Amino acid sequence: MDMKQLKDNLSKKLHHTLDASNSDSSIEDAPKKQLNAPAVNSVKSANAPMAIGATIHIKGDVTGDEDLIIHGHVEGQISLKEHNVIIGPQGSVQANIHAKQIVVEGELKGDLNGEEKVVIRKTGNVLGNVVSPRVTLEDGAMFKGSIEMGPRDNKSFGGGYRDVNATDKNAKEKQETIPVKTNVM
Amino acid sequence: MSSAISPSWNRDLQPSPAKHKKRSGDDEPVIIKSPLLFDMFKRLSDTERSSILDIGPARQSSIDFFSDYWSKLFFVDAIHALYKLDQQADKEAVDINKVLANAIQFYDRQSPELDMILLWNLPNYLSSRYLTALVQYLMPYASRRVRIHAYIYNSEKIPAEPVSYAIRPDQAVAMSRSFELEKNCPLYHLAELQNCFAPFKVDHSMILSSGVQEYVFSL
Numbered sequence: 001m002d003m004k005q006l007k008d009n010l011s012k013k014l015h016h017t018l019d020a021s022n023s024d025s026s027i028e029d030a031p032k033k034q035l036n037a038p039a040v041n042s043v044k045s046a047n048a049p050m051a052i053g054a055t056i057h058i059k060g061d062v063t064g065d066e067d068l069i070i071h072g073h074v075e076g077q078i079s080l081k082e083h084n085v086i087i088g089p090q091g092s093v094q095a096n097i098h099a100k101q102i103v104v105e106g107e108l109k110g111d112l113n114g115e116e117k118v119v120i121r122k123t124g125n126v127l128g129n130v131v132s133p134r135v136t137l138e139d140g141a142m143f144k145g146s147i148e149m150g151p152r153d154n155k156s157f158g159g160g161y162r163d164v165n166a167t168d169k170n171a172k173e174k175q176e177t178i179p180v181k182t183n184v185m
Numbered sequence: 186m187s188s189a190i191s192p193s194w195n196r197d198l199q200p201s202p203a204k205h206k207k208r209s210g211d212d213e214p215v216i217i218k219s220p221l222l223f224d225m226f227k228r229l230s231d232t233e234r235s236s237i238l239d240i241g242p243a244r245q246s247s248i249d250f251f252s253d254y255w256s257k258l259f260f261v262d263a264i265h266a267l268y269k270l271d272q273q274a275d276k277e278a279v280d281i282n283k284v285l286a287n288a289i290q291f292y293d294r295q296s297p298e299l300d301m302i303l304l305w306n307l308p309n310y311l312s313s314r315y316l317t318a319l320v321q322y323l324m325p326y327a328s329r330r331v332r333i334h335a336y337i338y339n340s341e342k343i344p345a346e347p348v349s350y351a352i353r354p355d356q357a358v359a360m361s362r363s364f365e366l367e368k369n370c371p372l373y374h375l376a377e378l379q380n381c382f383a384p385f386k387v388d389h390s391m392i393l394s395s396g397v398q399e400y401v402f403s404l
Binding site: 135 | 242243244245248251252254255256257258259260261262290297
């Protein structure tokens with residue numbers, strides 16, 4: 001391999017990496033990509049969401065200014081109103097969660113307040129109350145509790161809500177995924 | 186994701202494991218018109234919040250349907266739990282209220298004042314004792330304007346276990362097919378139903394083309 005070939009290969013690899021990290025992806029895609037994540041996110045890159053490892057047990061309130069992925073156990077309150085929270089398949093949480101988007105793949109006992117969206121995946125098991133303008137329940141997801149959906153003109157409900165003139169088109173749009181930038185470890 | 190292919194009401198109805206040989210198309214749910222159910226839903230509003238108890242499992246199709254209204258949905262997923270408990274040999278000895286509290290398990294801090302209760306086909310799978318106890322258990326959670334909806338079978342044989350129902354967006358209900366062995370239907374007569382549902386009274390009743398009779402009870 002000559003120098004030119006080596007440079008080409010490096011250049012291709014770098015572009016591939018950048019493309020992957022820059023591509024818009026929904027929070028809903030994030031957990032699948034996170035499945036191979038290390039148990040403890042000991043070295044956290046600048047943009048990577050914070051991860052609570054599988055062997056970590058936290059009792060108390062969790063607040064912050066970045067996305068959070070929980071593979072371990074949390075008891076208390078989680079408040080990340082401007083950010084997303086993902087409970088991985090091994091995650092076990094007994095807490096009320098207030099976040100922008102919440103995805104549950106593991107176990108949760110507590111109330112969920114999703115400013116934008118709550119997703120309970122097929123492996124998810126939730127006992128609690130959900131307040132969010134959009135709720136997605138995958139086939140096989142276990143859910144016991146209540147789901148509160150606000151009036152069309154109530155802007156304060158769970159953050160922004162549908163406008164008074166919401167149409168069927170809007171109803172369909174609410175099923176679609178919100179693209180948010182999610183970084184993959 | 187497969188969920189993008191089929192509508193949510195269809196995805197919700199996963200047929201129970203087949204004990205009988207299935208034929209092509211057997212997986213398709215039976216679509217039934219349910220006029221009284223949708224008449225009841227006309228009471229929903231987007232200016233006043235309604236609380237709805239679904240005794241069955243949480244379904245995306247129900248969430249989709251009720252998202253057009255200002256509503257609070259309670260999913261307790263108690264149909265199979267109550268049915269199994271009612272099958273127990275020593276059921277006479279158990280404390281029904283404790284059984285109901287465990288099965289229905291309103292989550293902490295919930296104090297619902299229910300406007301609608303969807304029992305689906307559960308009454309057909311409960312003895313009159315359990316059905317009466319269930320109604321009495323739910324009574325304190327009911328608002329004055331509450332309506333209870335139920336499907337009561339008229340045929341002598343019914344599926345061995347409760348089948349699933351899903352609300353469709355086209356004013357109909359999808360009922361999963363059952364491949365389980367059949368059991369005898371309790372064949373509740375009107376007077377017996379009135380007794381079980383007291384203090385509720387039959388508000389409306391209609392026989393559907395499928396032979397199932399739908400009932401709406403009110404105070």
